[in-house]
Amino acid sequence: MTTTATEFMPGNLVRARGREWVVQSDTRLADGASALRLRPLGGSDDDVITLLPELEEFSPVEPATFEKPNPAQAGNHTAALLLRDALRLKLRAGAGPFRSFGNIAVEPRAYQLVPLLMALRLPTVRLLIGDDVGIGKTIEASLIVRELMDRGEIQRVAVLCPPHLVEQWQGELQQRFNLPAVALTAASASRLERQLPHGVGLFDHHPVIVVSLDYIKSERHREHFLSIAPECIVVDEAHTCSASGAGKQLRFELLQRLAANADRHLLLLTATPHSGDEVAFFNLLSLLNPTFAELQHRTSTADPLREQLALHFVQRRRKDIVEWQTATQDGHGFPRRMKAEVTYRLSGAWGSFFDDVQAYCRELAENVERSGDAGGARLIWYATLALLRCVASSPAAAAKALNTRLEGHLGLGEDGDDAEEDAALADLQDGTAEDLSSLDLEPAAQLQAETGAQRLQALIATAERLSGAAGDPKLAALVAHIADLLKEGYAPVVFCRYVATANYVAAELRKHFPKAMVDAVTGELVPEERRERVDRMGEADKETGRVLVATDCLSEGINLQHLFTAVVHYDLAWNPTRHEQREGRVDRYGQRATEVRCTMLYGQDNPVDGFVLKVILRKGDAIQKELGVLVPMPEDRPRINQALVKAALMRRSTTNSSQQAFDFGEPEQLLAPLQTRWQDALDKARSNRTVFAQRAIRPAEVLPEWQKQQEALGSQADVQRFLVSACARLNAPLEAHRGQHRLHPQHLPEPLRLRLADEGLVPEGSNKPLLLDTAELHRSHPLVSVLAEYLIETSLQGESTLAARSAATVTASVDRVTTVVLLRLRHQLAYQRKQLSFQMLAEECVALAIRGRQNPEWLTGPEAARLLESTPAGNLPREAAEREVTKALEALQAETPRLNELANQRAAELLQDHERVRKATERRGGGQHHVQPCLPVDVVGVYVLLPDSV
Template identity: 25%
Template sequence: MTARQRLWRIDQIHFDENQEFYYYSVSNVSGVPSNEVLFPSIESIKKSEIPPPAKDKLGSPRYQQLLLQALRLDLIYGTTSFISLQNSKVIPISYQMVPVLMALNMKKVRLLLADDVGLGKTVETGLILQELLGRKRINRVLFVTPANLREQWQTILRNFFGIDAVIMSRRNRRHLESELLVGGSPWGYYNFVITSVDYAKQLDVRSEIMQFNWDMVVMDEAHNIMMPHGGVDDVDNKNIKKSYLFARQLTEKYPHLLLLTATPHNGYKDSYTSLLKMVNPNIIEEVDTEIEIDKDLAINHVCQRRRHDVEQWIGDRYEKSPFPERDSDEIFITPSDQFHHTMEKLSKFANYVMNYVNKLTTEDNQRSYWTILHFFKRAISSPEALICSIDNRNDEIDKKLNEKHQAIENLTQFLSIEEAGQSVLDGAETDRISEEERDIRNDRIVLAQSMDLLSQEKGLLLEVQVEAEKLKKKDRKVDELINEIIPNLLKNSKKVILFTRYIDTLKYIHQNLKETIDSGSLRYKGMDLFYVHGQLPSQKRMEIYDDFLKNPAAILISTDCMAEGIDLQFSANQIINYELTWNPNRLEQRNGRVDRFGQPEPKVFIRTLIMKDTIEMDILELLVKKAQNIKEEYGFVPGFFGDPKDIIDRLTKRRKEKLKPQATLDSYLKLTPRIMDDLVSTFYNKENLEEILKDSFYGHNNIDLQEIEHRMQMSQEKIGSSATIFAFLKSSVQLYKGNLTQAKENEHIFEVQLPPEILHDLNVEVEGPIRVTQNMNLGATRKDVDALSLKNALIAGLIEKVKNEAFIEEKQFYGRTAAFTSTHAETVKAIYHLKIRYYINTDPPSITEEITTLGIDLFSEDILTEKSINQIISGEMNNAGKPDAFVLKHIAKALENTDLEIKFEDLANRRKQELINERTDLIQRLQEQGLTADLQGISDVKVVGTDLLTIAIIYPQGD
């Protein structure tokens, strides 16, 4: 339509309930997004139509075919089921479209995406965003993530979905504000903002965020923002968890919400249901202090699949599983004599501490026990980690000696029992302090109350340190890693990721590996070495990872900063766990970084190092193995149930019952089966497991994957596949006198060269050839290669250029008229391509459009069947080779047909009815599957416009 002296395309019709008036979201006629809105009640808006093709201008079949390709690729607001398939650079498999379908059936999209690790929740989120953005249902999105995932989200959104999001942090804010007018807020200016939960939950930041309108909120690793078990649920209570309060406020205010987590249930119903209440408060009802879940309602809001659910779904429908085979094994390291000497000295120190703290309060006793376990765990990790802990503790002792043993003020605020326990048990970070800081504070808990006790403790620590320094020279664990374990894995592939719990161990491994590589070892010839940890800025971490990603032969050493939410499958297929994490969920998170959907290699290799004759063996047998058995029985890896205080209470009680007064801590740390069984029952009790299974929504088998695949196929037919995009690229490059050649190093990479003036028109600035690929995995692993999609800048520019030039009569490449010969035409035919626009009476109303064809016999005026039209337009098109004047007479005749408008109207009405039937059938199928939310109006369709795009005259071959 025409308004403000410009042509616009209406994308969505809105109704303001408060002011009671309609307004339109619009874009320009070619579909370029705009922030403009039109107000029909107060400004002049007139219906406009695309003028018919020129009767006196003849184009060519080549130009017309290219124009129609461009128009179809640009038809982002069409009648297809899934428009996200070509608005992203991912090739999803059918199960990943299930949450997209769920979202499309909601007026307000409120979903908890709770698929297992490795199934692609980030991909599912990106596809949902593209569907809603393409359909003009959302415009502004706030992403709330853990701090270490901000750059990962930014990269994925940009590279795979063409969404440019800014990262908002205290450090970035000044830069973002410098690009705005004075007083402008980046929160209100940018449409896509990524921020960390720790930054955003602060009162001043939270208040500013809430001042602006967001259409959708996406919260990743949502288990971090759920209400703690037994925690405060009153937003006015000062003791409420800050991240939970922030999440509550966001989810209550803004319409669309996606919560992402692989572990939504921690075994406590109150915590789990706090997430369900965020997506829809009506799901939860409290009856006599009992929490009830309305599962019939919740099933529409929760998408939760285990890996084996998906594998069963896929079955024989694909040539191979989308998941790799896992080759996983534990490698048992026999400790050296020097290791035992070190542990003996550490036990002597530990027993000394436990003896004097037994005289203190129960709480201090418990806190110290966690500290002792912490020291043993770090000793098992590496001698360097133990030495660093000793340095930290002696530094604290020296402060006390110098200050006449003043105690740490408010020990609970310094490090609570729960935080000390989580440090040992590899639990989640708290709102208060990072994991690294939590470990350091655990080193520094010194409770000795006299100068003599402090001095003796320091002396014992120095004895341990002497032995640990000796161990560094005779460390069998690091020797086996470098001389056997890594070289054996390098026989499979030249990329390895090594995880360790501690930064100090990371630096120790890096130093030893670097010395080996620098020495010229043939085993490591050509290998590069990288490391990342949580104390590096997140941007720096991603830069290092990108270098590792593109390197063909390299080792990456990382702490768990790369183990949560970051997809590593394109960079490597081998993982080494340098020590056993005591949290099976964390171990699964690590392994799931490479053992996941999209892993290009058929097999992943995972090795976990275990120190024999240590507490690691007990943890492996009675915790990790137990978790694996639970996964086999229940289908999920459970979290730890029970808080650290409960665990330490039980362990302390068992210690008093089972151990003689003269027993050493060595025998204590070699936990008895009874103690470990008690620990297991605290972590994994049957009641908690049954609670999870009862409350969860595993399977989601009510949605038929065949229906999803049918709709995906229909979408591909209407908007084209990656092969369609490549064909368009090839034709466009030829048209503009460029070159498209296969790269020498890889058959899947193509190099595009275009004249400088064409690149200028496309607003593409490059040095050298543009490198593209249809292989999405290759596009993900190579920064110098861009995967082809509609979000590709080159493709988008070519579409716009072809449309503009092929539509304008004065341009060289006019494509709205053409003539060609066909072996499928016995008489002269006319083929018309039409764009039909529909009004869908949903709430709010929406507009959709499609391109379709009409064929008639030019002289008998009989209408061609769909089969005949398809045979003609899909066959070989040879230039008619007839004089322009001769062809133009036939074009004029085809355009002047007296019944042409009636034929167009009949076609539009026929297509409308087919659309209604298709949507009515869809509603029935979805109702059978239990998905009926917000479908009202999708089958109430009206034709609101029909535009003639192109006309072609077809002559019989040899005529």
Template identity: 30%
Template sequence: MHRLPEVGQLAVVRKRPFVVTEIVPSAPGLGSIGSEPNHLIKLSSVEDDGLGEELQIIWELEPGTSVYEKSNLPDPDSFDHPKRLQAFLDAVRWGAVSQADDKALQSPFRSGIEIDEYQLDPVVRALSMPRVNLLIADDVGLGKTVEAGLVIQEMILRHRVRSVLIACPSSLQMQWKEEMRDKFGLEFRIVDSESVSQLRRKRGIHVNPWNHFPRLITSVDYLKRERQLRSFRETLPSGDQPTFPRAYDLMIVDEAHNVAPSGRGKYATDSMRTLAIRSLVPHFEHKLFLSATPHNGYRESFAALLELLDNQRFARAVTPNRAQLDAVMVRRMKSELKLRWDGSRRFAERMVKHLEVPYTDEEREAHRALREYSELRLKQATSDGERMAAEFVLKLLKKRLFSSPAAFGLTLEKHIGTVGRSKASKATTRDIEDYSDDFADDEAYEAETSELVSAVSQGLSPTSAAEKALLRRLSEFAAKASQRPDCKAQALIDWLKATLRPGGKWNDERVIIFTEYRATQKWLFDLLAREEFAQDGRLEMIYGGMPNEHREPIKAAFQTHPKDSAVRILLATDAASEGVNLQNYCSKLIHFEIPWNPNRMEQRNGRVDRHGQKANEVHIHHFVGRGFDRASTTGKVGELEGDLEFLMRAALKVETIREDLGKVGPVIALQVEEAMLGKRSRLDTNRAEQDAEPVRRMLKFDRKLREQLERLASQLNDTKHELNLTPEHIENVVRVGLDLAGQPGLIPVEVDGIWPDPAGIRKTCPVFRLPALTNSWAQCADGLAHPHSKMLRPIVFDAALATGRDGVVLAHLNHRLVQMCLRLLRAEIWSLGSQSKHLSRVSACVVDDSALSHPVVIAHGRIVVLGGDNHRLHEEVITAGGALVEGRFNRLNVSETKAALAAITDIPAPASIEARFQDLWPKQRDALLSALEARRVERTKNLEKNLDELAEKEVNKIAAVMTELKRSIQLELTDKDNPQLLLDLGGDEPGRHQRERDLDALRRRFNEIPDEIARESEHIRSRFANPSARLFPVAVTWLIPRRAVHAVTGGKA
């Protein structure tokens, strides 16, 4: 029988050395030899050319395996330079992370970005949660993706997460992939139709895409498809019931409001997105939901979203408990984070500006004709169904007329060609209700819209002579106006010339022009091209459904410094806007039409008004009629200028109630629709704002934000100090790692603004070009290519030097280069001695006389504590040492050892001193190892006590949380479970059925809770049961005072 290795040990497999990273036993009775289980051993190569290669084997079935273990201190056959040993010890220390330690934060040092203190809150909270379920609901542009990345990174480091699934809008998949790679050094793979086809060509048609890689990104709309859901369920436990441990570790849902039940009637109802996510979340141990607008104004929708996040704290149809919501929700608004510690603005100030348009009589007449046609058409409606259908078409025509004559003309011609052609509509009321302008593909949206307009129009009453005349006039207008700039387009052209190309010469200003429709975008592109705005790559566009290979280079060019990229104007559709970062060198945005949906307008604004914006002001522009005055109402709703004024006032209202958009936004959208149909003349949100007050109070927490930010910054600084996480130490690790690997060293380079140092403070070059690395090390250049120019960028190790610069790359702890060096150094613990270059892991240095009275020898060891499920609970580096007094070893206490470590220098001891230490070693070895073992025993006792307390704390916490949930459900069932409530929803049939399903679910949940508390408690205790601690001695350091050196050498080195 093969002797089973342990996590962290070195095993020789297939005549090659690997480090054991994980051990997974088979389920009882499955795939076992006799009565003993088999073990899946996960291995990571430590060979020079195999670093980064991973292998999985069944240990009992793999021939020729052996375990290589060194449990003794290294012998001083040779000595490393103190800086080389320091690099090794740093590598070991930085790799030792404890699940039980909720203070140390390593993830910020493993990211290539500037992090604000407020962004640490989610990861700090995650460390204190047994099961991490967080709703990150920060304001648009505060960096929710970065906050999620920090949580992912920290959870992976602590061995609490391996598998991650990110579900997001399809337009954000590539952005998530790139940000995780470039900012956190994490590889994710996208699962979509194209990638699945490629995967099956490579690995066969039966491969399941959902378990082929541990970190995946997909779109919610792809995941909700029946075939994809079925494929995912094949990876879940039989019976589709969650097990311990869960099948998957972490699910992230970006723009999570999209998966909440949709609020259309009196009661929010489950969507396909809701049902898909609800079927999967029980199989994930941890969940992060991201949304700037988590509450859509429907209490039951918000409760259902919270239940998806954490069904042990929340239940659908139950008002969220305030304390439980406080525990899981992270929500800060820009208004709360205006100033940094020095009084400087943290975010740009948003300035809303209007561009006046001198509309012509011809354009006014077109709008008047459409209004008249709308009035006639609605008068002809003979039923509520026909009125609803007519209003759908008329609203769409009006929205598209406000956008452009090109967009209007397409829909108008479809309507004219089909109106009144059939006695019965081919579209149902549900088709109209289900129609959504929330889409990912512009071309598909245009096709769906055209098809629905045709189907709806066919069922309308035939047109009268007056109506036909109006339609003919509108058609002629659209055809003529589409061939030239209308007044609004001309105003845009004039603004572009004055702002971006004054005097005919381009400057470095940039602008994003948003439009709702692809047809308008194409029309605008052609108009601007005629004005020579498209020459030399100055004008680009992105839209929903655009192939990534075309879209991503355009985004990269727009995000690159204007001196290196020609693009100045970006035409973007709404389908391309959600979550996209475009703020690097652009602070101006134009809404070519004012969206009727306030959330959409805020999404657009958030592309430039977000974390990372360098300008002091962000300018948001809207078009208005000439003579618009913010302080007075002059236009008449129904006329062109009056309608535009109403829309502009809606836009201004959105600015004042941004924090309440979830509740007030739908009211504004409804009132805009009513105004555009002639049913309303005044915008009135007073009642909605009053109704939003309870929601505002629910989502607002008194966290004493300033004190919290100070505490988070202090926690980060403590970690940096404790782990020696300085640029100099990281650079040293890379230099030593490259040397051990036999690779060429870093090459200093000059970079403007960095080296030579403009301030004249730095004495050594801090920026380097990566040499041509060979074999698997060549992959260290991944991510160095500039997104736009594709030129390889130099690296820096100081985050301050990378801030605000896209011409250099920060080599953080999780950068591939640093990671490979760290892993190679850590592998030296298990060095076989046959490698051409390796460390002796022994060093001797000379220290100041004031630091020590006698020479000291210190042993460094690594403790690994495994829990009952064979997963690491704790890992740390410990030290123990003794003073050498008259040839004897006098053990130091903890504080004396700490003081000696602080005295270590980079000055190597002379060879004669090293020889003395070698002579003394046989007498000191056992005593030093005993001291290290004694220190292990001390730490283990404390750790076991802490782990026991942590287990009971988690058990008590889960019991209290679920008991409170049971009480809340009982109150809901007692107060609300009555036929009268269901009758109140009689006019909303889908809502009534949804409410019945919710109540049934509550009853089931109420009965499940006691058994679930028992299962959860058992699982927690088993995870912490019988912790076993192992000691791995890793290095020895001698320190000798300068006077002692002189006494031995006579003052000669």
């Protein structure tokens, strides 16, 4: 007799093709036929198969039952705890309130669940996540995407982001959320299209795609993307798509057209949603709902429209997270950011060289001024700033600038291209350019001036002679500071403005710190090479230290918090946003150090450093301290340029080494209008933060969900305990090595070594140790998964008692005979959303304790689970252990109705969890949930605890 797929529900246990399987779901094929997705009883999602029961003629699919533990194969108590941990860590469709947590390789913090809860309460997800830099917007958005996918509510997603963030997003989605993402850029588009099977669409073949905003700039690409866009869109750095400007306006129109589909989910991410730019802010709000744009002219805090916006908008500063850390007792908060300043003097040959460059620039400026050439005057402005900035950076950068001719007019004449001028000034002033790699090239500073040719050659010769010299006072100050940082155990990133400077500094630091690992990452390298160099720094000996020298190509796009604990601004940025981006690479979610050091290095008697520090950086820092986030400096490049030139040409004092010796009166007056606009932007941002603050979800509401997920799936501490115990019992104990651990795979069983080789963790036949940072390994890491799978399979198949299904132990943790039963519960979860039905499997691992054999007392929850972690005083002889386990199994057989009752109780609790998280109402498009247990329950393990009579 043949069976059909519709006879089985998710969670049912079946036998097919000679083994037991768990039904995952029924799947409709293209021709309308119904198929079964089956996972092996002890296997993983990688082993899932799809079959048509009607075609299984020789071995029909039939219901199966789970075999009870064999008393003759009793193990010890450590093996019992190991099986519990393996089962819990292998749960992928966990029975907690969220479907995705078993499939991710990150342990979210409680506050990061707020956007997820908000998303699940919306019929169509439209969210603006405006959290501060480093809080974890990528984690928050990816959690929502993964949850919607695991619930079956979306199948495809596109992440739109600036080009320099494409690789970061692709890596985060793959490594942390197990979503195989591909990058769609100008360079990869043709290759991806060629690889598509005939007649298959891009998003059908690649359901998760990270799209470069540069790629969809052109009308042809934009229209094509709109025609194939998926049902879920994530937009990172959304503020770059909402402000004025031709390129940004086109992006905003693209998002408007995407948002026009009322069923499309849209997540907007930005650390600066309303930094004083009213137009940009309300443009963003209109993408969530066009009516939200009306709030620009409505000021009542009790406005119903504002209350509706609270369902779609979340924004937290770092100090807002403190209450969450307190409520959740989360010890993994943000570190203290300790700021310091290190100064040096332009002394000796280098000071004389700086003075000569200033004099050279003054001579050229006076000649142009006498000629009355307005275009030439603006050219001199640019050359003066470019040259003096390179000189202040390093001898290497100065030589490069002096040797590079400034050709043409840079759009500075009457017929020039204003856009070209604007781009040149933006690069020079550290503007918010989207391609950070281009910002680290040294600007051209050599002018075509016959009268200054001889002087120019002398300056070039001096710069080349000074390059790498021991007398560089700036480098000497850095070396002393790095020595202090390394001595105190810090791992610093040194940010430089130019490629030549970064390479020069790295070379010099290698000479002074030969035992430390020192490397440089600049825009000369393609993104993949940059990431490889950073990853390689993880091999450094923690005792001798690591130092990374980088340009601003790393200030966005690659996270550095796992390897580095200090930031040194070797070159001051001329834009406070760039400083925050640099420090935010290290001081961000995931940083395990309790303190991060951030140091500014500047010349005491350098007028350029002094003006930037006093008028720009200190203002930005004051705003950040007051508001809690940085408000970007208003753009006014010609005015800033003029003020900087005035300051740059000031003569430095040879007697007074303090910055107070400079009188920046005239340059400051030039920037007075900009300072006023900056203050206005601060006032608007402060007002908007008060009016639009998201307070709808409090810690008390999130905390239960966070704790339930910890209990259901295991915490990071459980992962570490499992790894240590599993490796020890498999004859390959972890070995401490330079703050990490080494695993010697040659000592593992051969089948396990082959599995690790298949995962790419251990080359087949290689005995090279595997270096592990156990604090970073998550439950879905391939090593954890493979170890858990192997232990579960060998245990369920009766091949080994390394992870034991039964044991009898003497312990002081009990005062009478207690049986701990390890159960695996399977539930069928069904619900409706927007008139669509969804069915899923939910599994959980539950411990039940039965105290006494006469009039037994039943215990569940944490109290029962803790008994599995009891410290044994001794193990019984094999015969006695077999006898005790047999008695426990016989007693349990009579308690089947109570086990079924427990399963129904857990199903009811699971139903409450899901309905509480979703808070579904008809008004919001929700639907009723249904949870049904799959009976009988699986008795995975039976462990008898006997009181210690001593």
